[in-house]
Structure formats: C-alpha cells, structure tokens
Amino acid sequence: MALPGFRKRRSTNTSVADGSAKDGASAENDATIKRLTKTRRNVALISSFCYLLAFVFLVLVEIGNTKGTKVLGDIYFFKLNLANIIPQSAPSLTLMNSIARTLGLHDFYQVGLWNFCEGYEDEGITFCSTPTNLWWFNPVEILKNELFAGASIPLPNQVNEILNLLHIASNIMFGFFLASTILDFLMIFIAPIVLYSRWWSMPVGILSFIAFILATVAAAIGTAMSLIFKYALTSQSDLNIQAEVGMKMLAFMWIAVGFTFVSFVIHSGLCCCCTSRRDVRTGRRGGQNMPAASMEEKPKMGSKLPSFGRNSSKS
Template identity: 65%
Template sequence: MSLSSFRRRPATATSSSHDGQKESPQPSIEDPAVLKRETRARRVFSGISCFCYLMAVIFLILVEIGNTRNSPVIRDIYFFKLDLTDILPQSAPTTLSLQNSIARTLGLHDFYQVGLWDFCEGYNTDGITYCSTPTTLYWFNPVEILLGELFAGASIALPSQVNEILNILRIASNIMFGFFLTALLLDFVLMFLAPIAVFSRWWSGPLGFFALLSTLLVLIASSLGTAMSLIFKYALTSQTDLNVNADVGLKMLAFMWIATGFTLLSFIIHAGLCCCCTSRRDIRTGRRNARHINEAGSREKGRTTTATSD
C-alpha cells in the first residue's frame, strides 16, 4: 500500500507543475505594453526624423523670408551684396554735385543685396532704404536696376560676364525658388507623417521616397544658390577698373546647407527603417517574434523543466 502511494507522488508533482504553468499566462502580442517595448527603437528613430524635419523647416523658412524687409535678422539674410560705394564711372556729367560716395554722386545706392523674393538697397550711413515688392520666381537683373538709377549723362561699364550670365541667372533663380518652396512644404508634411512608420515597414517606403525627393530639391537649390552667389561675385570683382565689391551672404549659405543636412539625415533614417527595427505589423504577423515574450516563455519552460526533474 505504501509502495503504491510512493509511485503516485511523481505524477502529483508533475500535475502540480502543469497547474502552476497554467496559472502564469504569457504576455500577449496584442498587449499595448508589449508592442510599445518591442517597437521602442523604431519610435526613437521616427522621433529623431521628426526633429530633423522640424529643424529643416525652420531653416528653410529663414531662407524664404530672408531680405524681404528691413528688420533685425531678416535683413542680414541674403545671397550676395554689391558694394558700389567707390564705383568708377565710365562717364559723368560735370553738373553733378559731389555726395558722400561716388555711387550717390551717380544716382546709385551704396549697396544692393539680393534675397529669394526681392532685392534691397540702401546707403552705408542710413542702412536699407528700400526693398522691392516680394515677387514669385524673382531674379535679380543688375543691368536693368543699376542703369535705371543712373543720373542722365552718367554711365558705368558693367563687365561682359554679367551680361553673359543674365539668362543663366534667371533660370537658376527660378529653379531655386521653386525647389526651396516645394522642399519646405514637403518637409512640413513629412514632419507629421513620419510617426506612422512605427506601425509598418510598408509606410517607410513612401516616406523614404518623399524624403529623398525633398533632399534632392534642397540639395539642388542650395547648390544653385551657392554657385550663383560665387559666380556673381567673381564676375563683378574681377573687373578692377569698375572697383565694385561683392560679398556672399554667409548666413544664407549656412541656413541653406543646414536645412540640406537635416533633410538628408531624415532620408537616411527612413531608408534604414525600411529594413531595420521591429514594427507593430512585424509582431502581429509573426515576421518578428516579440523578444520579451520569447524570454518569458524560455523562463517559464526552464521552471517547468526544473520542477519536472525534481
């Protein structure tokens, strides 16, 4: 009788271990806490991309509003600035009265600076005195503006390089204007759409495509703006007999390329999310097993094995 009781004890212990296993249910993949833990890396990178888009939008807005009016910060954002203070005229009427600078004597302003929407002009002693009306697809025509302001009988010899690049300048300015504006709108929209990449890898594809498109737009526009400013500066300052100085707007160039960098970083993140980091759909469809669930199952299996062996 005692022998039968002894033989039934292992079965009782085994059933107890099975009952204990049933009393400890494993986490479900539909548990919000599990989904949140498993997609943590994807959520972090999506948040970083949103931040990058936000920074790109801010700097692109500064590029857009630069030089549009005479106010602090905005008036210092321009592509290039022409200093005509000591310009040498080709001819001047004897009836002209001398002013503070040669440019004033000829009827010109001391400086002209160019933005994306307009140009501003002014005097060294008074600052900016006038900004043209912001115009879409604006381009700066120095021949028309400078020759139009000269007093009657006065003339200046603009270098031939300026006349040769006017058509290129117009086309580059129009492309740059459209690309900057389109990239700004794309980055603004993507800033709000980026978090949906957490739910599925399928969303990372379209988001990556539009991020690439925005990156190309900003990159091309920034390259055109930089090249246009440098070429214009070289074309004017290379003529020593004209004595005109030209400065490239470092703030405008810095803002353009910072926006380009942030947009490029966002594209790299979206491209990486197409193949990396677990999404919610990966867990629900079984493409990626939930690590925390597997760990919990392994621990429970280990406890069951230990109880059975005992």
C-alpha cells in the first residue's frame, strides 16, 4: 500500500521539477535567440527606417505644387517663365507690365504631378488647377485657352512633336510614383518579418526590388521630361521663353530612390547573411550554444518509466 503513495508523490515532484526546468530552459533559449539574432534585427529595423524616409520624400513629390503655399509651391518639376514672351500678333507693342499679361497669359506656369499652378512675378502663385488623376501638362492647350482673342504665339515645332510622348510618359510616371509610395509604406511594416526566417528575405527582397524599380523609372521620367521641356522651349532664342527645372522636386525624387535602393541591398544581403530565429531553433547557426530544449528531455522521461516499473515489480 505504501508503493502507490510513494509513486504518486514522486511523479508529482518530478512533474513540478520538469516544469520549472522547461520554463528556465525556455527563458534561456529566448535570451539566446535574441542575442544571436540581434544583428539581423538591427539591420531589418534600418531597412524599415529607410522605407519610412523614402515614403516621406515620395509624399512630398506627390503633394508638391498642389497648392500655392510657400512650401508646396516651391516643389515642381519645371517652371515656364513667359513674362517676356514675344507675341506673333503684336511684335512692336509697348507694354506697361509684361508682354504675357497683355496677351492674357500669366508670367509663369509650373508643373506638378497632379496639376499646374500659374501666377505673376510680383504676386506669386495666383491659381492652381484642381488635382486630377493621370493629369499631364499640355502647354499648347493651356496657353491657347488663356490667350486673348486674336493673339497667338509661335511655339517651336519640338513642343508639338513631343506632346504625345509627354502624355504617355506622364501617365506612366504618375502610376509609378503612386505605386512606389504605397509599396514603400507597406514595406515599413513588412520588412521586420525577415527576422523570423531567411526564407522570408526572398519575397520581401522581390517586393523591395519592385519598389526600387518603380521609384527609379518614375524619377527618371520626371527628370527627362523636365530637361526635355527646358531645352525644347529655350532652344528658340527669338521666342524669349525661359524654363527652369525644379531642383527640390528632383532632389526629393532621387533621395527617395536612394533610400529604397539601400533597403533593397539590405534585403538582398539578408537572404544569405545574419542569423534568423529559424536558424537558431533548427541548430543551423548558433544552435550548439543553446541550452537543452524541451525536446531533449522527452527521451529522459521515457527511459525513467520502464526502469521505475522494473523496480516496483522486484519489490
């Protein structure tokens, strides 16, 4: 009758001891995993921070020139200065202010991603068009709509030749900028998932590469479009049209591309470098430094039960 009681007390004490050992081993395992994956965690956080910065600069590109404020009004792709443009209908007209005003035009027009703004040199921006999806800048249509009746301006042939290409390029740039902005925002929260396994680095790296390509192509189109307009409109010296490229817009675009590229390089390296949680748990990297896990305790428990049974039978 004493044996069952002895067996019962021993099993209870053993289970409590095993539970305490498992908890201690689990806590020690977690500490070891955190220590061994510290480098990967820090690098993943750096990539998320780079995505955050890229997202901020892409947002500035998106909202640039949408309003005539001091900050947003200075962010544009290019700016046309027509204050001293030479009209074909009145080449010898004596003007009080600028030639553009007498024709019904504004002194300058500046182009953003969603719309255009216009204004006068002494007043600043006086009007911005309503932001529109897939908007593109058509200088011929805008200038013709604002000219007074009977007035006309001899635009260079280069402008008319690139309008169709400009339409297509503007739509591609608009879509790519919007897609890269959304993707960079999502990657801020997706990037840390690579901490758990190196297998996650491949799909995350593919998304990072897509975000980089979208931002790069959009920035390249915006830069090319601004430079083409500048040289096409200023090539006619007798027309006296001045054009300038928005350096702030170009800087914001390429800074966003740079941060996205850094994140892509990081995720490419994480495919084969830095220990992940899965590497530690499977023993591929750093597993030999981990304390005994609960899986190693199961054979010990199984080996004790038969021997305990043999001892009870002999007694």
